[in-house]
Amino acid sequence: MLRLNKQRNTLEPEEHHFELKDSEEPNLFRDIFPYDKVPKIPFNYRLNPMNMPEEIWITDTTFRDGQQSMPPYTVKQIVDLFDMIHKLGGKRGLIRQCEFFLYNEKDKEAVRKCMERGYKYPEITGWIRAVKSDFKLAKEMGLKETGILCSSSDYHIYLKLKKTRKQALEMYLDIVRAALEEGMIPRCHFEDITRADLYGFVIPFAKELMKLSRESGIPIKIRACDTMGVGVSYPGAAPPRSVPGIIYGLTHFADVPSECLEWHGHNDLYLAMSNATAAWLYGCSVINGALLGLGERTGNTPIEALVIEYLALRGNDDEIDTTVITDIADYYRNEIGYQIPPNQPLVGSGFNVTRAGIHSDGLLKNEEIYNIFDTTKLLKRPVGVSITDKSGIAGIVQWIDIYYKLQGDERISKDHPGVVKIREWIDEQYAMGRITSVSEKEMVELVNIHLKDVFAGR
Template sequence: MNVKFNQKTHILEIEYQFRDVEEPNLFRNIYPYNEVPRLVFNHRIVPMNVPERLYITDTTFRDGQQSRSPYTVEQICRIYDYLHELDNGSGVILHTEFFVYSKQDKEAVLKCLEKGYDFPKVTAWIRAKKEDFEIVKNLGIKETGILVSCSDYHIFKKLKMTRSQALKQYLEIVSSALEAGIIPRCHFEDITRADFYGFVLPFINELMKLSKEAKMPVKIRACDTLGLGSPIPGVALPRSVPQIIYGIVNYGEVPSEWLEWHGHNDFYKAVINSTMAWLYGASMVNTSLLGIGERTGNTPLEAMVMEYIQIRGTADGMNVAVISEIADYFKKEIGYEIPPMTPFVGDNFNATRAGIHADGLMKDEEIYNIFDTGKILGRPPKVIIDAYSGIAGIVIWINRYFKDNGIDLQVDKKDPRVQKVKEWVDSQYQSGRNTSISDDELKEVVKEVFGI
């Protein structure tokens, strides 16, 4: 057993050794494949280690395009503008990444670079091939992601290599990036199914050596490719997000500012896993707008803006209201259907159908609204009118309609005109209707009853 003095913790610690293996370690006790994956516990609890600075990074133009039709150059440029407006000079939205292979990819990159924005920075994503660095270098991009798959599922089954062969190839590629003066961001694909102590940490140790020699950062992106990571304390590796992040920072001696988490939502844990990555030592969490990404999607960028504010107690200058503008753009200009119950951006995220909730909102919206969504997101709470909205829901809807249309009139439940509107609503459902009343329908009824 080798030991070394850890420059991070300032004590002697075990030096984790690279392990080459003849057969892949597929962690069948955790991932049987013919059954749902298992959560195995080792009861190891690691301490939180929140970095001084927290950042949000974006993959809307890379992973976000792998699950939908490609964006046009014009759409990419407009979305990039929105990201810049959301960041608002704060530097929190640190960078976004682009494909660089097609003519359209390159045109989009160049147009976004021409904008001269400090944030988010334009970065690339390339394959682990030397010729790809020439593309990045010619475009004038200073940082690029490089795919370095780290689980035996990928090394043995996809790449058809041994661990030693993969390690050799990866280190050569990273060296090429450093020689070209480009900051490499190593994407440790499938880290939640990888041999952490036998491959991941020894690989990271070699990368940190290259970094010191080149006097340039070598960044690490820990990729939860299948969304298998778990935030639960005491869960064993390779699924434990706290242990992965803690291990990379403390045993790999990777500065928090060089460490990023990239999660997927296959088990509904994209947001909480990203938050845990922040809390346990990663400065950066990678996201996509509206969570659009492969399969169940990536961590939604807008969700991490809200997580950031909750952790820090401030937006640090971000213009949070731009989130609503982004959602409107995706719906109206791109034609993307946002599920209505989606937090912060869905049509119904701060809407109620229940009469008892509507009555509470009418007395004080703070009773049933998560925060002042009107002030912060430009989206005040609303009601959806159906058979269960009650007269309170109708009053709120009518008063909101008057306000939105500049009409100086507010009504209450005792107004006989409101009673007439409710009678019309009731008649719809007495006749067998089973859908909610649309805003356009209700507008016409209100206009007629109120003589507007």
């Protein structure tokens, strides 16, 4: 049988029938995941077509997965961050949903307070285990959608749940039916999908969900969870680790609409962002992440990075206020007390700070040489310079220009005798064994001593 692919307007064979492959023993893909060695990346050289959806967006798990990596937020902190997520996502809702735990009174109070804000975006959703008693929590809170944990790898089905694939499938479908009966949108979290049998469990399960969706007239969403962060985006990589392969399998073979498909990645192998972008490119409309990339173990895909990636892919720069990213980072530092790694992209204190003298020399000539974009405009983060033994004369001059906001002819010359004196003092410090950078206070004192004629009255 042939069918017309309406997206590509071509005829394709309708001959792929994937059925549940149940067994008494789990398939742990030991050739790929030997456990006592680094996981392997197999290739089958099948190239999946890029098929980026017309509309793509972001969802947030800061108050669910993100909370699992740090002390719990207070209700006030959750509401404050929720306000900033709303502002960062813009009027059209680039950040479309936030998911919450529902298990204790503080969680419920936070949900109620955020609901009182009355925002269209982000919509508040829940997360529950695949048991009916948990489903009551989402129903009682008046949510329209809830995530349901549907572990998909044999690691979880056999070793954690102590079930067979068939038993797990029936349990998941039972709770999904309960959600549908209440008119609630179920979002099925295919946990550990990058270690799951794509053709023997994932696609057959997804096909059953799509059948229920058609029968009920209610959309059923699937969140593909790279729980261990082992997904890869490389062309020709084979399942279960292939992100393009997973997305293609779900959209093409299981007929999951792109708008009902969501990617949730972890950063265990530094691949969270590249995998998220691949999911978008190959047909997934939704990427799930958390503020600052916080989350279980090495964390989730960072929301702030997804916003920048969205703008790079779509170019809708005028609709998003990226300066909110810096407001969020400052809130974590000053209100929550979280220490952001200085070298963390976009939000770390040293993100756009140069230490090398040759880089400072380039910045003096033209900021664009060593800055990724206008960080002052887009992030309220002027280029910075940290003074060390590597900074040289150029670094010193750059620091002075930035700190004192000097422009044009006001800028200090590298030949100024006072700058040379400051350089000599710094060289002497490090020659005596200093290992820390020169502080702002020290630099101001040096400028007041050696450049007092220039900055008199400042």
